[in-house]
Amino acid sequence: MNVLEGDLADLYRVPSTGSRSRDALVKLPRDPRDSDLIEREAVALRQLPKDGDGRYLPYVPRLYESFEHRDPATGERRTANAIGALDGFHSLAEVRAAHPGGLDPRDAAWMWRRLLVGLGFAHRAVVLHGAVLPDHVLIHPGKHGVVLVDWCYSVPGCYARVDSSGRVPAMVNRYADWYPPEVSGRRQASAATDLYMATRCMTYLMGDQAPKPLQLFAKGCLLSAQNRRPNDAWRLLGELDEVLERLYGPRRFRPFTMPAPR
Known part of the structure; x- marks a missing residue:
């Protein structure tokens, strides 16, 4: 699994499935205390297609889902976002x-x-x-x-x-x-x-x-x-x-x- 390092999160590439035609990037904060920022991203990426002009949606990533991830080793809970991967950018x-x-x-x-x-x-x-x-x-x-x-x-x-x-x-x-x-x-x-x-x-x-x-x-x-x-x-x-x-x-x-x- 490919891993990219962002400002506050690691991004894990997940292959496409039958219900999702494109690969996804699962964005998981390195520090659980940054989960609020991941949640903020999910709020924004839901609001943009809801309240914005759909013609311009290609200018923002697609949010597939936002969910809670529990680390099996430590029990720490973090918010994660699954976002459409962008290739060639x-x-x-x-x-x-x-x-x-x-x-x-x-x-x-x-x-x-x-x-x-x-x-x-x-x-x-x-x-x-x-x-x-x-x-x-x-x-x-x-x-x-x-x-x-x-x-x-x-x-x-x-x-x-x-x-x-x-x-x-x-x-x-x-x-x-x-x-x-x-x-x-x-x-x-x-x-x-x-x-x-x-x-x-x-x-x-x-x-x-x-x-x-x-x-x-x-x-x-x-x-x-x-x-x-x-x-x-x-x-x-x-x-x-x-x-x-x-x-x-x-x-x-x-x-x-x-x-x-x-």
């Missing part, structure tokens, strides 16, 4: 590592656009992702697909019944300096929080390759004051399209490949 961290001098902005453009679509879908379903980081944004080179994974740090709107704080529940320590001030300050998050982190992902991806108009566009999304930042992903997408058209003309498909692993 690469994280933005992998993309950046493959382009150490920075990614061509024309390639970053479709990733940025689709990331905003995914966030726009989630926000209209009243779910904040809470951790839009390079390891949590996956792209499919050939299909130009984008999937947002790891919803353990999300703020689903239905959580207001049990947690009205609206705060992102935890941070990924190795990315501590990627978060906007409202997260590190334990204040209420908003759509502007996700858009801040999404912008950080894209400026990181392009590095010094970003032209001045995109730098200025990004600067407006990275203001410290939450109420001065864009807070509507769909509107921001329209503004990004205007910048891209001025830079590169009408949109056209641009093939993208990842180098073969050595």
